Amino acid sequence: MLIKKPSDIQSSEITPEAVYNARREFMRGAMSVAALGVGSLAAPGILAAPTNTADVDVKGPDWLKQQIATAGANKEKITEALTPYDHVTGYNNFYEYGYDKTDPADKAHVLKPHPWTVEIAGEVAKPGTFALEDLLKGIALEERIYRLRCVEAWSMVVPWVGFSLADLIKRAEPTSKAKYVAFTTLERPSEMPGQKSSFSTIDWPYREGLRMDEAMHPLTTLAVGLYGKVLPNQNGAPLRLVVPWKYGFKYIKSIVKIEFVEKQPKTTWSMIAPEEYGFYANVNPKVNHPRWSQAEERRLPSGLLRPNIIPTQLFNGYAEQVTHLYKDMDLRKFY
Amino acid sequence: MPVLWRRIIIFAVSLIPLVWIIYKALANQLGADPAKTIVLFTGEWTIYFLFITLAVTPLRRLINFNHLHFRWLQIHRRMLGLFTLFYAILHVLAFLVFILGLDFSRFGKELVERPYILVTIPAVVLLIALGVTSTKAMMRKLGKNWLRVHKSIYLIAVLAWVHVFMQVRSSYLEAVLFGVILLALLLPRFYWAFRK
Numbered sequence: 001m002l003i004k005k006p007s008d009i010q011s012s013e014i015t016p017e018a019v020y021n022a023r024r025e026f027m028r029g030a031m032s033v034a035a036l037g038v039g040s041l042a043a044p045g046i047l048a049a050p051t052n053t054a055d056v057d058v059k060g061p062d063w064l065k066q067q068i069a070t071a072g073a074n075k076e077k078i079t080e081a082l083t084p085y086d087h088v089t090g091y092n093n094f095y096e097y098g099y100d101k102t103d104p105a106d107k108a109h110v111l112k113p114h115p116w117t118v119e120i121a122g123e124v125a126k127p128g129t130f131a132l133e134d135l136l137k138g139i140a141l142e143e144r145i146y147r148l149r150c151v152e153a154w155s156m157v158v159p160w161v162g163f164s165l166a167d168l169i170k171r172a173e174p175t176s177k178a179k180y181v182a183f184t185t186l187e188r189p190s191e192m193p194g195q196k197s198s199f200s201t202i203d204w205p206y207r208e209g210l211r212m213d214e215a216m217h218p219l220t221t222l223a224v225g226l227y228g229k230v231l232p233n234q235n236g237a238p239l240r241l242v243v244p245w246k247y248g249f250k251y252i253k254s255i256v257k258i259e260f261v262e263k264q265p266k267t268t269w270s271m272i273a274p275e276e277y278g279f280y281a282n283v284n285p286k287v288n289h290p291r292w293s294q295a296e297e298r299r300l301p302s303g304l305l306r307p308n309i310i311p312t313q314l315f316n317g318y319a320e321q322v323t324h325l326y327k328d329m330d331l332r333k334f335y
Numbered sequence: 336m337p338v339l340w341r342r343i344i345i346f347a348v349s350l351i352p353l354v355w356i357i358y359k360a361l362a363n364q365l366g367a368d369p370a371k372t373i374v375l376f377t378g379e380w381t382i383y384f385l386f387i388t389l390a391v392t393p394l395r396r397l398i399n400f401n402h403l404h405f406r407w408l409q410i411h412r413r414m415l416g417l418f419t420l421f422y423a424i425l426h427v428l429a430f431l432v433f434i435l436g437l438d439f440s441r442f443g444k445e446l447v448e449r450p451y452i453l454v455t456i457p458a459v460v461l462l463i464a465l466g467v468t469s470t471k472a473m474m475r476k477l478g479k480n481w482l483r484v485h486k487s488i489y490l491i492a493v494l495a496w497v498h499v500f501m502q503v504r505s506s507y508l509e510a511v512l513f514g515v516i517l518l519a520l521l522l523p524r525f526y527w528a529f530r531k
Binding site: 083086087090091095099101102154156197199200201202272288290291293296298300301302303304307309 | 369441
Protein backbone atom coordinates (compact mmCIF):
# COMPACT_ATOMS: atom_id res chain seq x y z
CA MET A 1 0.00 0.00 0.00
CA LEU A 2 0.96 3.62 -0.44
CA ILE A 3 2.57 5.15 2.60
CA LYS A 4 2.73 8.90 2.74
CA LYS A 5 5.87 10.54 4.05
CA PRO A 6 5.31 13.16 6.72
CA SER A 7 5.79 16.36 4.78
CA ASP A 8 4.22 18.83 7.11
CA ILE A 9 7.33 19.75 9.05
CA GLN A 10 10.13 21.49 7.23
CA SER A 11 13.70 20.80 8.27
CA SER A 12 14.11 24.50 9.01
CA GLU A 13 11.45 24.21 11.67
CA ILE A 14 13.21 21.46 13.55
CA THR A 15 14.82 22.60 16.78
CA PRO A 16 18.48 21.56 17.01
CA GLU A 17 18.86 18.91 19.68
CA ALA A 18 21.14 21.04 21.84
CA VAL A 19 18.67 23.91 21.92
CA TYR A 20 15.86 21.47 22.59
CA ASN A 21 17.65 19.87 25.51
CA ALA A 22 18.67 23.22 26.95
CA ARG A 23 15.07 24.35 26.90
CA ARG A 24 13.92 21.14 28.54
CA GLU A 25 16.50 21.57 31.28
CA PHE A 26 15.40 25.15 31.84
CA MET A 27 11.76 24.12 32.10
CA ARG A 28 12.59 21.35 34.53
CA GLY A 29 14.59 23.79 36.65
CA ALA A 30 11.81 26.34 36.62
CA MET A 31 9.33 23.73 37.68
CA SER A 32 11.34 22.48 40.64
CA VAL A 33 11.85 26.07 41.82
CA ALA A 34 8.12 26.67 41.54
CA ALA A 35 7.47 23.46 43.43
CA LEU A 36 9.36 24.61 46.51
CA GLY A 37 6.82 26.98 47.94
CA VAL A 38 3.62 26.59 46.04
CA GLY A 39 0.69 24.40 46.93
CA SER A 40 -2.40 23.75 44.89
CA LEU A 41 -4.27 26.60 46.56
CA ALA A 42 -1.77 29.24 45.52
CA ALA A 43 -0.45 27.66 42.36
CA PRO A 44 -0.80 29.70 39.21
CA GLY A 45 -2.21 26.53 37.79
CA ILE A 46 0.66 25.11 35.85
CA LEU A 47 3.63 24.63 38.09
CA ALA A 48 2.67 22.87 41.27
CA ALA A 49 4.59 19.65 41.72
CA PRO A 50 8.15 18.61 40.94
CA THR A 51 8.97 17.05 37.61
CA ASN A 52 12.33 15.87 38.83
CA THR A 53 12.16 12.15 38.15
CA ALA A 54 15.81 11.40 38.95
CA ASP A 55 14.87 9.18 41.89
CA VAL A 56 11.97 7.47 40.15
CA ASP A 57 12.60 3.86 39.26
CA VAL A 58 9.98 2.00 37.28
CA LYS A 59 10.61 -1.75 37.10
CA GLY A 60 11.20 -3.26 33.71
CA PRO A 61 13.58 -5.51 31.80
CA ASP A 62 17.08 -4.19 31.10
CA TRP A 63 16.71 -4.32 27.32
CA LEU A 64 13.70 -2.01 27.55
CA LYS A 65 15.42 0.39 29.95
CA GLN A 66 18.40 0.58 27.61
CA GLN A 67 16.24 1.18 24.57
CA ILE A 68 14.32 3.94 26.38
CA ALA A 69 17.58 5.51 27.61
CA THR A 70 18.77 5.90 24.02
CA ALA A 71 15.54 7.51 22.80
CA GLY A 72 16.03 10.60 20.66
CA ALA A 73 13.89 13.71 20.68
CA ASN A 74 10.91 14.04 18.39
CA LYS A 75 10.63 17.04 16.12
CA GLU A 76 7.14 17.96 17.30
CA LYS A 77 7.47 21.20 19.27
CA ILE A 78 5.47 22.26 22.27
CA THR A 79 5.90 25.34 24.41
CA GLU A 80 3.48 24.40 27.17
CA ALA A 81 4.73 23.19 30.54
CA LEU A 82 4.84 19.46 31.20
CA THR A 83 2.31 18.03 33.63
CA PRO A 84 4.29 16.85 36.67
CA TYR A 85 5.20 13.16 36.83
CA ASP A 86 3.19 12.58 40.02
CA HIS A 87 0.02 13.75 38.32
CA VAL A 88 0.62 11.89 35.06
CA THR A 89 1.13 8.69 37.05
CA GLY A 90 -1.36 9.37 39.86
CA TYR A 91 -4.45 10.62 38.03
CA ASN A 92 -5.59 8.01 35.54
CA ASN A 93 -8.68 6.59 33.95
CA PHE A 94 -7.94 2.87 33.68
CA TYR A 95 -11.17 1.11 34.61
CA GLU A 96 -9.49 -2.28 34.63
CA TYR A 97 -8.23 -1.21 38.07
CA GLY A 98 -11.32 0.62 39.36
CA TYR A 99 -13.29 3.75 38.55
CA ASP A 100 -11.55 6.28 40.79
CA LYS A 101 -8.75 8.38 39.36
CA THR A 102 -6.40 7.06 42.04
CA ASP A 103 -7.35 3.37 41.68
CA PRO A 104 -4.85 2.64 38.87
CA ALA A 105 -1.91 4.06 40.86
CA ASP A 106 -3.06 2.13 43.96
CA LYS A 107 -3.80 -1.21 42.34
CA ALA A 108 -1.88 -1.59 39.09
CA HIS A 109 1.33 -2.79 40.76
CA VAL A 110 -0.17 -6.30 40.82
CA LEU A 111 0.04 -6.57 37.02
CA LYS A 112 3.06 -8.36 35.57
CA PRO A 113 3.73 -6.67 32.23
CA HIS A 114 6.85 -8.72 31.46
CA PRO A 115 7.10 -11.05 29.64
CA TRP A 116 4.48 -9.68 27.22
CA THR A 117 3.29 -10.78 23.81
CA VAL A 118 1.23 -8.99 21.19
CA GLU A 119 -0.85 -10.82 18.63
CA ILE A 120 -0.83 -9.30 15.15
CA ALA A 121 -3.81 -10.69 13.27
CA GLY A 122 -6.24 -10.18 10.41
CA GLU A 123 -5.51 -8.78 6.97
CA VAL A 124 -1.72 -8.87 7.09
CA ALA A 125 0.96 -10.82 5.25
CA LYS A 126 2.86 -11.44 8.48
CA PRO A 127 0.49 -12.36 11.28
CA GLY A 128 1.69 -13.97 14.48
CA THR A 129 2.24 -13.58 18.18
CA PHE A 130 5.34 -11.62 19.02
CA ALA A 131 7.28 -11.01 22.19
CA LEU A 132 7.42 -7.31 23.01
CA GLU A 133 11.22 -7.46 22.75
CA ASP A 134 10.99 -8.74 19.17
CA LEU A 135 8.39 -6.15 18.23
CA LEU A 136 10.68 -3.37 19.41
CA LYS A 137 13.84 -4.79 17.83
CA GLY A 138 15.39 -2.26 15.46
CA ILE A 139 12.84 0.41 16.38
CA ALA A 140 14.28 3.82 17.20
CA LEU A 141 12.37 5.21 20.17
CA GLU A 142 11.71 8.92 20.52
CA GLU A 143 10.60 11.21 23.31
CA ARG A 144 7.33 12.66 22.09
CA ILE A 145 5.77 15.49 24.07
CA TYR A 146 2.10 15.73 23.28
CA ARG A 147 -0.99 17.36 24.72
CA LEU A 148 -3.48 14.84 26.13
CA ARG A 149 -7.11 15.96 26.18
CA CYS A 150 -9.55 13.78 28.13
CA VAL A 151 -13.21 13.80 27.13
CA GLU A 152 -13.90 14.73 30.79
CA ALA A 153 -12.58 18.25 30.01
CA TRP A 154 -9.18 18.00 31.70
CA SER A 155 -5.86 17.89 29.91
CA MET A 156 -2.16 17.28 30.45
CA VAL A 157 1.12 17.62 28.57
CA VAL A 158 2.93 14.30 28.61
CA PRO A 159 6.46 13.33 27.54
CA TRP A 160 5.93 9.84 26.14
CA VAL A 161 8.68 7.57 24.89
CA GLY A 162 7.55 5.62 21.88
CA PHE A 163 7.48 5.23 18.13
CA SER A 164 5.09 5.66 15.25
CA LEU A 165 2.54 2.89 14.99
CA ALA A 166 3.24 3.11 11.24
CA ASP A 167 6.66 1.48 11.81
CA LEU A 168 4.99 -1.60 13.23
CA ILE A 169 2.23 -1.63 10.62
CA LYS A 170 4.72 -1.56 7.74
CA ARG A 171 6.48 -4.61 9.15
CA ALA A 172 3.20 -6.52 9.38
CA GLU A 173 2.52 -5.80 5.70
CA PRO A 174 -1.23 -5.18 5.68
CA THR A 175 -3.20 -6.36 2.65
CA SER A 176 -5.47 -4.15 0.56
CA LYS A 177 -8.40 -5.35 2.66
CA ALA A 178 -6.98 -3.77 5.80
CA LYS A 179 -9.13 -0.65 6.19
CA TYR A 180 -9.12 -0.35 9.98
CA VAL A 181 -6.92 -1.35 12.90
CA ALA A 182 -8.59 -2.86 15.98
CA PHE A 183 -6.80 -2.94 19.35
CA THR A 184 -7.55 -5.05 22.41
CA THR A 185 -6.42 -4.57 26.03
CA LEU A 186 -5.35 -7.41 28.28
CA GLU A 187 -8.18 -9.24 30.08
CA ARG A 188 -6.76 -10.69 33.28
CA PRO A 189 -9.20 -10.27 36.19
CA SER A 190 -6.71 -11.88 38.60
CA GLU A 191 -4.46 -8.85 38.18
CA MET A 192 -7.07 -6.29 37.09
CA PRO A 193 -9.66 -6.03 39.90
CA GLY A 194 -11.96 -3.70 37.96
CA GLN A 195 -12.69 -6.53 35.53
CA LYS A 196 -14.21 -8.52 38.41
CA SER A 197 -16.83 -5.89 39.30
CA SER A 198 -20.40 -6.93 38.52
CA PHE A 199 -21.50 -3.28 38.39
CA SER A 200 -19.21 -2.32 35.54
CA THR A 201 -20.78 -0.98 32.37
CA ILE A 202 -17.78 -2.13 30.34
CA ASP A 203 -17.88 -5.35 28.35
CA TRP A 204 -14.28 -6.56 28.83
CA PRO A 205 -11.81 -6.58 27.22
CA TYR A 206 -11.44 -2.88 26.37
CA ARG A 207 -11.42 -2.30 22.62
CA GLU A 208 -10.40 0.58 20.42
CA GLY A 209 -9.83 1.21 16.75
CA LEU A 210 -8.46 3.59 14.14
CA ARG A 211 -8.99 4.04 10.44
CA MET A 212 -5.94 2.88 8.48
CA ASP A 213 -4.83 6.40 7.49
CA GLU A 214 -5.17 7.55 11.11
CA ALA A 215 -3.12 4.57 12.24
CA MET A 216 -0.42 5.36 9.68
CA HIS A 217 -0.21 9.03 10.66
CA PRO A 218 3.23 9.89 12.09
CA LEU A 219 1.66 11.44 15.21
CA THR A 220 0.00 8.13 16.08
CA THR A 221 2.29 6.63 18.65
CA LEU A 222 2.83 3.38 20.49
CA ALA A 223 4.32 4.37 23.84
CA VAL A 224 6.53 2.16 26.01
CA GLY A 225 7.93 4.88 28.24
CA LEU A 226 7.06 8.05 30.14
CA TYR A 227 9.35 10.83 31.35
CA GLY A 228 12.35 8.87 30.09
CA LYS A 229 11.43 5.86 32.26
CA VAL A 230 9.67 2.58 31.63
CA LEU A 231 5.89 3.12 31.27
CA PRO A 232 4.29 2.51 34.71
CA ASN A 233 1.52 -0.10 34.93
CA GLN A 234 -1.14 2.52 35.72
CA ASN A 235 -0.29 4.29 32.47
CA GLY A 236 -0.82 1.18 30.35
CA ALA A 237 2.38 -0.84 30.56
CA PRO A 238 4.01 -2.22 28.61
CA LEU A 239 2.50 -0.89 25.38
CA ARG A 240 -0.18 1.76 24.86
CA LEU A 241 -1.54 3.85 22.06
CA VAL A 242 -1.24 7.67 21.94
CA VAL A 243 -3.30 9.58 19.37
CA PRO A 244 -2.79 13.20 20.42
CA TRP A 245 -5.56 14.77 18.33
CA LYS A 246 -8.20 12.45 19.80
CA TYR A 247 -9.79 12.19 23.25
CA GLY A 248 -7.89 10.13 25.80
CA PHE A 249 -10.22 7.14 25.74
CA LYS A 250 -8.82 6.29 22.30
CA TYR A 251 -5.37 5.78 23.89
CA ILE A 252 -5.90 2.07 24.55
CA LYS A 253 -3.59 0.66 27.20
CA SER A 254 -1.76 -2.65 27.85
CA ILE A 255 -2.33 -3.80 24.27
CA VAL A 256 -2.34 -7.55 23.63
CA LYS A 257 -3.83 -7.66 20.14
CA ILE A 258 -3.63 -5.56 17.00
CA GLU A 259 -5.96 -6.76 14.29
CA PHE A 260 -6.29 -5.45 10.74
CA VAL A 261 -9.89 -5.51 9.56
CA GLU A 262 -12.04 -4.46 6.66
CA LYS A 263 -14.99 -3.04 8.60
CA GLN A 264 -15.02 -0.36 11.29
CA PRO A 265 -14.43 -2.24 14.55
CA LYS A 266 -16.53 -1.91 17.69
CA THR A 267 -14.99 0.33 20.32
CA THR A 268 -15.70 0.11 24.05
CA TRP A 269 -17.15 3.54 24.86
CA SER A 270 -19.25 3.75 21.74
CA MET A 271 -20.65 0.32 22.68
CA ILE A 272 -21.68 1.68 26.10
CA ALA A 273 -23.05 5.06 25.00
CA PRO A 274 -23.00 5.52 21.21
CA GLU A 275 -24.69 8.93 21.39
CA GLU A 276 -21.90 10.20 23.65
CA TYR A 277 -18.76 8.60 22.29
CA GLY A 278 -18.11 8.16 18.59
CA PHE A 279 -15.57 6.06 16.75
CA TYR A 280 -13.51 9.08 15.67
CA ALA A 281 -13.49 10.98 19.00
CA ASN A 282 -11.48 13.84 17.54
CA VAL A 283 -10.92 16.70 19.96
CA ASN A 284 -13.30 19.40 18.81
CA PRO A 285 -14.47 22.35 20.92
CA LYS A 286 -17.48 22.82 18.67
CA VAL A 287 -18.89 19.34 19.03
CA ASN A 288 -20.70 19.28 22.34
CA HIS A 289 -20.72 16.29 24.67
CA PRO A 290 -23.84 15.67 26.79
CA ARG A 291 -21.79 15.50 30.00
CA TRP A 292 -18.99 18.02 29.63
CA SER A 293 -18.46 21.20 27.71
CA GLN A 294 -15.72 20.56 25.19
CA ALA A 295 -15.10 24.27 24.57
CA GLU A 296 -12.69 24.59 27.50
CA GLU A 297 -10.41 22.32 29.46
CA ARG A 298 -8.70 22.31 32.83
CA ARG A 299 -4.99 21.96 32.15
CA LEU A 300 -3.68 19.94 35.07
CA PRO A 301 -2.62 20.61 37.66
CA SER A 302 -5.31 23.25 37.90
CA GLY A 303 -5.03 25.37 41.04
CA LEU A 304 -8.10 26.04 43.15
CA LEU A 305 -8.16 29.81 43.49
CA ARG A 306 -6.88 30.32 39.97
CA PRO A 307 -8.31 27.44 37.95
CA ASN A 308 -6.19 26.81 34.88
CA ILE A 309 -9.06 26.84 32.39
CA ILE A 310 -7.95 27.23 28.78
CA PRO A 311 -9.84 27.04 25.48
CA THR A 312 -9.76 23.65 23.76
CA GLN A 313 -8.24 23.66 20.29
CA LEU A 314 -9.58 21.88 17.23
CA PHE A 315 -7.83 18.50 16.93
CA ASN A 316 -6.13 19.35 20.24
CA GLY A 317 -3.86 21.80 18.45
CA TYR A 318 -2.73 19.33 15.78
CA ALA A 319 -5.11 20.61 13.10
CA GLU A 320 -2.30 21.44 10.69
CA GLN A 321 -1.09 17.86 10.65
CA VAL A 322 -4.39 15.98 10.65
CA THR A 323 -7.15 18.09 9.08
CA HIS A 324 -6.52 16.49 5.67
CA LEU A 325 -7.59 13.11 7.09
CA TYR A 326 -11.13 14.40 7.52
CA LYS A 327 -11.78 16.62 4.53
CA ASP A 328 -15.31 16.25 3.16
CA MET A 329 -16.35 14.68 6.46
CA ASP A 330 -19.05 16.17 8.69
CA LEU A 331 -17.25 16.25 12.04
CA ARG A 332 -20.55 16.68 13.89
CA LYS A 333 -21.90 13.49 12.37
CA PHE A 334 -18.68 11.55 12.68
CA TYR A 335 -17.83 12.62 16.23
CA MET B 336 -26.21 13.48 78.38
CA PRO B 337 -27.66 16.99 78.30
CA VAL B 338 -29.15 18.05 74.99
CA LEU B 339 -26.79 20.98 74.67
CA TRP B 340 -23.74 18.72 74.85
CA ARG B 341 -25.19 16.42 72.24
CA ARG B 342 -25.84 19.43 70.04
CA ILE B 343 -22.25 20.59 70.35
CA ILE B 344 -20.91 17.11 69.62
CA ILE B 345 -23.14 16.57 66.56
CA PHE B 346 -22.25 20.04 65.30
CA ALA B 347 -18.52 19.41 65.67
CA VAL B 348 -18.66 15.93 64.13
CA SER B 349 -20.68 17.25 61.17
CA LEU B 350 -17.92 19.74 60.44
CA ILE B 351 -15.23 17.04 60.22
CA PRO B 352 -15.67 16.50 56.44
CA LEU B 353 -15.22 20.23 55.82
CA VAL B 354 -12.17 20.43 58.06
CA TRP B 355 -10.75 17.34 56.33
CA ILE B 356 -11.09 18.72 52.80
CA ILE B 357 -9.66 22.11 53.84
CA TYR B 358 -6.71 20.32 55.41
CA LYS B 359 -6.17 18.28 52.23
CA ALA B 360 -6.32 21.43 50.12
CA LEU B 361 -3.83 23.28 52.29
CA ALA B 362 -1.53 20.25 52.34
CA ASN B 363 -1.71 20.10 48.54
CA GLN B 364 -3.09 16.55 48.69
CA LEU B 365 -6.10 16.89 46.42
CA GLY B 366 -4.34 15.42 43.39
CA ALA B 367 -4.02 16.78 39.90
CA ASP B 368 -7.57 18.05 39.62
CA PRO B 369 -8.46 19.54 43.03
CA ALA B 370 -11.54 21.24 41.58
CA LYS B 371 -13.13 17.93 40.67
CA THR B 372 -12.04 16.33 43.95
CA ILE B 373 -13.72 19.06 46.02
CA VAL B 374 -16.91 19.06 43.94
CA LEU B 375 -17.24 15.27 44.26
CA PHE B 376 -16.42 15.32 47.97
CA THR B 377 -18.96 17.99 48.89
CA GLY B 378 -21.58 16.32 46.67
CA GLU B 379 -21.07 12.97 48.34
CA TRP B 380 -21.37 14.50 51.84
CA THR B 381 -24.56 16.28 50.84
CA ILE B 382 -26.04 12.89 50.04
CA TYR B 383 -24.67 11.28 53.23
CA PHE B 384 -26.25 14.02 55.37
CA LEU B 385 -29.48 13.70 53.43
CA PHE B 386 -29.50 9.96 54.21
CA ILE B 387 -28.66 10.55 57.89
CA THR B 388 -31.47 13.11 58.17
CA LEU B 389 -33.94 10.77 56.49
CA ALA B 390 -32.80 7.92 58.75
CA VAL B 391 -33.85 9.68 61.97
CA THR B 392 -37.56 8.85 61.78
CA PRO B 393 -37.24 5.16 60.73
CA LEU B 394 -34.55 4.63 63.37
CA ARG B 395 -36.80 6.13 66.03
CA ARG B 396 -39.86 4.15 65.02
CA LEU B 397 -38.30 0.82 64.15
CA ILE B 398 -35.62 0.45 66.80
CA ASN B 399 -37.20 0.90 70.16
CA PHE B 400 -36.03 -1.43 72.89
CA ASN B 401 -35.39 -0.72 76.55
CA HIS B 402 -32.00 0.85 76.25
CA LEU B 403 -31.44 0.75 72.55
CA HIS B 404 -33.54 3.46 71.01
CA PHE B 405 -33.15 6.59 68.91
CA ARG B 406 -35.83 8.81 70.43
CA TRP B 407 -33.07 11.19 71.57
CA LEU B 408 -32.03 11.77 67.95
CA GLN B 409 -35.33 13.37 66.97
CA ILE B 410 -34.55 16.86 68.29
CA HIS B 411 -31.26 16.87 66.36
CA ARG B 412 -32.91 16.25 63.01
CA ARG B 413 -33.10 19.95 62.20
CA MET B 414 -29.35 20.38 62.62
CA LEU B 415 -28.67 17.35 60.41
CA GLY B 416 -31.00 18.74 57.76
CA LEU B 417 -29.24 22.09 57.92
CA PHE B 418 -25.91 20.35 57.42
CA THR B 419 -27.38 18.73 54.30
CA LEU B 420 -28.12 22.24 53.06
CA PHE B 421 -24.67 23.41 54.17
CA TYR B 422 -22.82 20.76 52.14
CA ALA B 423 -25.18 21.24 49.18
CA ILE B 424 -24.32 24.94 49.10
CA LEU B 425 -20.60 24.13 49.34
CA HIS B 426 -21.09 21.69 46.42
CA VAL B 427 -22.77 24.35 44.27
CA LEU B 428 -20.20 27.01 45.21
CA ALA B 429 -17.31 24.63 44.49
CA PHE B 430 -18.79 23.93 41.05
CA LEU B 431 -19.28 27.64 40.32
CA VAL B 432 -15.87 28.76 41.57
CA PHE B 433 -13.55 25.87 40.80
CA ILE B 434 -15.09 24.26 37.71
CA LEU B 435 -16.63 27.28 35.98
CA GLY B 436 -14.14 29.81 37.31
CA LEU B 437 -17.13 32.09 38.16
CA ASP B 438 -17.85 32.48 34.45
CA PHE B 439 -21.63 32.78 34.66
CA SER B 440 -22.09 32.87 30.91
CA ARG B 441 -20.90 29.25 30.98
CA PHE B 442 -23.33 28.48 33.82
CA GLY B 443 -26.40 29.15 31.69
CA LYS B 444 -24.99 27.00 28.92
CA GLU B 445 -24.15 24.19 31.31
CA LEU B 446 -27.72 24.21 32.66
CA VAL B 447 -29.30 24.02 29.24
CA GLU B 448 -26.98 21.37 27.88
CA ARG B 449 -26.57 19.16 30.91
CA PRO B 450 -29.78 17.72 32.35
CA TYR B 451 -27.91 16.15 35.29
CA ILE B 452 -27.11 19.68 36.44
CA LEU B 453 -30.59 20.99 35.61
CA VAL B 454 -32.30 18.48 37.93
CA THR B 455 -30.36 19.85 40.88
CA ILE B 456 -31.90 23.33 40.53
CA PRO B 457 -35.32 22.47 42.01
CA ALA B 458 -33.60 20.31 44.61
CA VAL B 459 -31.32 23.14 45.77
CA VAL B 460 -34.12 25.72 45.70
CA LEU B 461 -36.36 23.45 47.77
CA LEU B 462 -33.53 22.65 50.16
CA ILE B 463 -32.94 26.38 50.76
CA ALA B 464 -36.68 26.83 51.32
CA LEU B 465 -36.63 24.05 53.92
CA GLY B 466 -33.65 25.67 55.60
CA VAL B 467 -35.35 29.06 55.76
CA THR B 468 -38.54 27.53 57.19
CA SER B 469 -36.74 25.37 59.73
CA THR B 470 -36.94 27.81 62.64
CA LYS B 471 -39.48 27.48 65.45
CA ALA B 472 -41.04 30.81 64.46
CA MET B 473 -41.58 29.57 60.91
CA MET B 474 -43.03 26.31 62.22
CA ARG B 475 -45.60 28.26 64.21
CA LYS B 476 -46.32 30.57 61.30
CA LEU B 477 -46.83 27.78 58.78
CA GLY B 478 -48.80 25.59 61.16
CA LYS B 479 -50.16 22.51 59.41
CA ASN B 480 -48.53 23.53 56.13
CA TRP B 481 -45.08 23.23 57.63
CA LEU B 482 -45.18 19.45 57.42
CA ARG B 483 -46.50 19.59 53.86
CA VAL B 484 -43.65 21.87 52.81
CA HIS B 485 -41.08 19.71 54.53
CA LYS B 486 -42.32 16.52 52.90
CA SER B 487 -40.60 17.86 49.78
CA ILE B 488 -37.41 16.41 51.26
CA TYR B 489 -38.49 13.14 49.61
CA LEU B 490 -38.58 14.85 46.21
CA ILE B 491 -35.18 16.42 46.94
CA ALA B 492 -33.76 12.98 47.77
CA VAL B 493 -35.12 11.46 44.57
CA LEU B 494 -33.71 14.35 42.50
CA ALA B 495 -30.33 13.91 44.18
CA TRP B 496 -30.38 10.23 43.22
CA VAL B 497 -31.37 11.09 39.64
CA HIS B 498 -28.42 13.52 39.59
CA VAL B 499 -26.08 10.63 40.54
CA PHE B 500 -27.71 8.08 38.27
CA MET B 501 -27.52 10.32 35.21
CA GLN B 502 -23.78 10.55 35.65
CA VAL B 503 -23.15 6.79 35.66
CA ARG B 504 -20.31 6.01 33.29
CA SER B 505 -18.11 3.04 34.00
CA SER B 506 -19.86 1.60 37.05
CA TYR B 507 -23.38 1.34 38.44
CA LEU B 508 -22.07 0.56 41.92
CA GLU B 509 -22.57 3.96 43.55
CA ALA B 510 -25.92 4.67 41.89
CA VAL B 511 -27.23 1.23 42.91
CA LEU B 512 -25.93 1.59 46.46
CA PHE B 513 -27.51 5.04 46.88
CA GLY B 514 -30.73 3.78 45.31
CA VAL B 515 -30.96 0.85 47.72
CA ILE B 516 -30.30 3.09 50.73
CA LEU B 517 -32.87 5.61 49.55
CA LEU B 518 -35.47 2.88 49.02
CA ALA B 519 -34.76 1.49 52.47
CA LEU B 520 -35.35 4.95 53.94
CA LEU B 521 -38.53 5.63 51.97
CA LEU B 522 -40.26 2.22 52.08
CA PRO B 523 -41.19 2.32 55.80
CA ARG B 524 -42.76 5.73 55.21
CA PHE B 525 -44.86 4.36 52.35
CA TYR B 526 -45.94 1.55 54.64
CA TRP B 527 -46.92 3.93 57.43
CA ALA B 528 -48.72 6.25 55.04
CA PHE B 529 -50.87 3.45 53.54
CA ARG B 530 -51.58 1.76 56.86
CA LYS B 531 -53.31 4.90 58.15
